[in-house]
């Protein structure tokens with residue numbers, strides 16, 4: 209079951225035609241692109257054998273927090289349907305939540321980063 213942003217209408221207007229929806233999706237797409245570029249850069253540097261403890265901690269912290277922001281904002285666009293388990297976005301939102309916890313919490317990543325900054 210899906211309820212695409214182009215199908216759902218409110219006040220006789222598709223959700224995708226509201227500026228809020230357009231801006232939200234533009235912001236989300238930009239954040240994802242920034243995260244992807246950072247990850248791609250780290251993969252290349254890792255393959256060159258560089259020591260990336262600081263950068264990888266930044267990526268783990270920032271990308272996982274970003275995933276939560278994105279999932280939450282996407283769920284909001286679905287309204288009440290987004291909270292229902294039948295909708296994929298509900299599962300994505302739940303799955304995103306653990307990312308800031310396992311394999312090192314965001315707080316622990318920030319500890320590593322701040323040590324790298326000499327603090």
Ligand SMILES: Cc1cc2nc3c(=O)[nH]c(=O)nc-3n(C[C@H](O)[C@H](O)[C@H](O)COP(=O)(O)OP(=O)(O)OC[C@H]3O[C@@H](n4cnc5c(N)ncnc54)[C@H](O)[C@@H]3O)c2cc1C
Nearest residue numbers: 305306307308309310311312313314315316317318319320
């Ligand atoms: C689904 C799932 C799968 C997992 N799979 C694995 C696995 O395959 N292998 C494995 O080894 N582990 C695994 N884990 C464990 C996971 O890595 C830990 O949950 C994670 O490292 C956080 O540790 P903790 O749960 O003991 O939280 P705690 O260390 O008790 O942290 C509790 C809170 O305190 C904060 N905190 C802790 N220390 C500090 C500090 N010094 N400064 C500031 N804040 C701090 C944390 O950020 C967190 O908010 C998994 C966990 C989950 C949920």
